[in-house]
Amino acid sequence: MSKLPFAIRNPALLDEFEPYLVATPFNLPLLDPEPFGMPTPPQNVLNPLALSSEPFLTLLHRLDGLTFGPEGMPMPRWVFFDCSEMPGAIYGLARRASTLWPGVRDLFKLPADFDGLVPVSMYVAIPMQRPGQWFGHNLSSLAPVFNKLGAVPLDLRGLGSLTKGLALQAFGVREFWGATQWTSKALHIHAKFGPLALQTAYTPAHSEHETLTYGFHVTEAALRASMGDPSVVLARPPVDFWLDSADVAGMIALQDRIEAGGRFVIPGAPRLGATGRAEVPIAELAAAAAATPHAGV
Ligand SMILES: CC(C)(COP(=O)(O)OP(=O)(O)OC[C@H]1O[C@@H](n2cnc3c(N)ncnc32)[C@H](O)[C@@H]1OP(=O)(O)O)[C@@H](O)C(=O)NCCC(=O)NCCS
Structure with missing residues (x-):
């Protein structure tokens, strides 16, 4: 059974992971923390301007390093703040540390007593000048890393696609732009x-000169x-x-x-x-x- 009002490829992902949303108090009222009616738990809605958000933001930055690092494009922390947390929004799926598999705890180098939220995917986008028009900034999914390590005993197919689809709905994107490598x-x-x-x-x-820029109606x-x-x-x-x-x-x-x-x-x-x-x-x-x-x- 999907938690969404339509069938999706891998509904188990939404049983195993919980949504989160990072946005400033300025942007949050313009977003939808319940994309397609699926709520984001209130404790998973985080203000990047609050000190209490710091542990989760550090893990998001680590997620970026684990996924984009091998691609040669890890994001400096200041870029993460200036181009993601502050002007844009971040949506993804996560799991409480206490329920994580040991290999994943090691990957994130979590202290033994840490029991916060740990992200497994994220989508970042930045609003452009025209209402509803956004630029995609970052798509990260740990599914390939987990599969390679054999760290997670779950079928993770579709994690990246599901994360981007839900994020675009949560952000209210109507016209999307993105850039990626061929x-x-x-x-x-x-x-x-x-x-x-x-x-x-x-x-x-x-x-990366061998980049293409693309758009679609959402x-x-x-x-x-x-x-x-x-x-x-x-x-x-x-x-x-x-x-x-x-x-x-x-x-x-x-x-x-x-x-x-x-x-x-x-x-x-x-x-x-x-x-x-x-x-x-x-x-x-x-x-x-x-x-x-x-x-x-
Ligand atoms: C790209 C990324 C988000 C994919 O995450 P994911 O959870 O595996 O994504 P999904 O399972 O939703 O989809 C991956 C698709 O790529 C396909 N794919 C992945 N590796 C492939 C390969 N080596 N050859 C052919 N197809 C491949 C999969 O078959 C799947 O397509 P399908 O759904 O039609 O079967 C993840 O690998 C990542 O974070 N990469 C590093 C950062 C990055 O490059 N981000 C994108 C920048 S634009």
Whole structure:
């Protein structure tokens, strides 16, 4: 039985983990701590400006280090404050330390007497100027780390997708923007929300030049699809070509076509190419459908 009013891929995740929300008193009244009617326990709603939140915020920063560290993009603590806690919001799933498995306690280096909340996933987004328009800043799930260590005797499939879907609903996002690397496994998650409208295909403005910038409209169908509701099927344009995730010349060529006025989407998840590298599907939109940044999406 799902705790949500629709079926999801792995409902057990919501039995094993509890939601949390971090937001300042300025942002909190504009958020929904009960996405799709699923409450966040009041003690799990944390104010980043309060000293009492410090232990949990330290664990969130450690979660970022455990997930983005190996990707070469761990977040300095001041970035976490300036670009996440203060202007944005953080939503995710967690578990009380006393019920955690020993391998997870070790991973977080928890003191023996610590019995606070411990995050296993987080989604961070920052509101943009237009109401309802947000930029995704961080998606972290410890599922792959736990699976590798054999630290958790649970099926954790879908943890990252569920976290992003619930977070977008909790934040009230209507128009979403994000940036990710062509090689990122997270593209499998982002593509679940529907076709992704490409804004950049090669991004020297980012420290990782081989980054793409994408957007989509956040509809209820998109959110339900991301969490694995089997009753939702999203429309997706046919693939025109596949871009090798290491093909920098191909990224620059696609960037040139975008800057010349072409509109492209990533219509679905990457596939494993014959080279052993991921290949990302690309569809070109007709000019008539391409009048707005999120056109056709
Ligand atoms: C990316 C991340 C959030 C995924 O978390 P997760 O809990 O495994 O996510 P989910 O289970 O919801 O989905 C992962 C998807 O990627 C796919 N995937 C993961 N590794 C894969 C691989 N090596 N090859 C092919 N597919 C892979 C899974 O099959 C799954 O797709 P599916 O649901 O269609 O089967 C997690 O690995 C992470 O925190 N990574 C480090 C930080 C990062 O890169 N964040 C994203 C920045 S945009």
